[in-house]
Amino acid sequence: MxxxxxxxxxxxxxxxxxxxxxxxxxxxxxxxxxxxxxxxxxxxxxxxxxxxxxxxxxxxxxPHTDAASIQVIVDGQDEVDRLWAALTSDGKPGPCGWLTDRYGLSWQVVPSELPELMSGPHAAAVGAALNGMSKIELKGLREAHERG
CATH class of the missing domain: 3.10.180.10 (2,3-Dihydroxybiphenyl 1,2-Dioxygenase, domain 1)
Known part of the structure; x- marks a missing residue:
């Protein structure tokens, strides 16, 4: 096996x-x-x-580096917020959903909706919005998707 x-x-x-x-x-x-x-x-x-x-x-x-991270895919903003708060406690936020926890390990907290928002003709607008975020905010990504 x-x-x-x-x-x-x-x-x-x-x-x-x-x-x-x-x-x-x-x-x-x-x-x-x-x-x-x-x-x-x-x-x-x-x-x-x-x-x-x-x-x-x-x-x-x-030491750990951000070249390797654990990605956690979650449903909804509430779970993004909960995990983000827990994992950044005594850690530090990074860009685009990345963070480093108190032990130096890198994580990505990603809403399951992100791939759908990042596909199709509105991907560039959503990507630009994502690049301006630390913790991922679905509301902002959805608005960027609608504006396209």
Whole structure:
């Protein structure tokens, strides 16, 4: 059997990060923890809304970058707002729905409606509106789509 798993290297906060992600992203849970002899977490496995993720406390030297991110596709502005607030708490917002959480991991919080709004003859107007946003605001994208 072949499987694909996202593997993330943390300095020392893998367990706290996994618990935070499981509490923040619906339908997620920590599925296992392998501990070092001193009781600290070494490997933490997480089911992140149906996606297998492994977090490892490997020590410094391998920081996260925005070149790789976790994309969460959600229904509606309320869920965009909720996840954005949770993930940017002690983190920082970025452009076009990207953000960096308190652990330095990059995320994209994307409404499921975005691909439809970005297709067809109004794509350029929606793209221009999106480029001016940090957190994605559906109202602004819908208005850009209508103006086309």
């Amino acid at each position: 072949t499987s694909v798993n996202t593997f993330l290297w943390f300095d020392s906060e893998a367990e706290r990060a996994a618990e935070f992600y499981a509490a923040t992203v619906p339908d997620s849970r920590v599925t296992g923890i392998t501990r070092n002899p001193d009781g600290s977490a070494f490997i933490v496995t997480l089911d992140l809304a149906g996606q297998a993720v492994t977090l490892m406390n490997g020590g410094p030297g391998h």
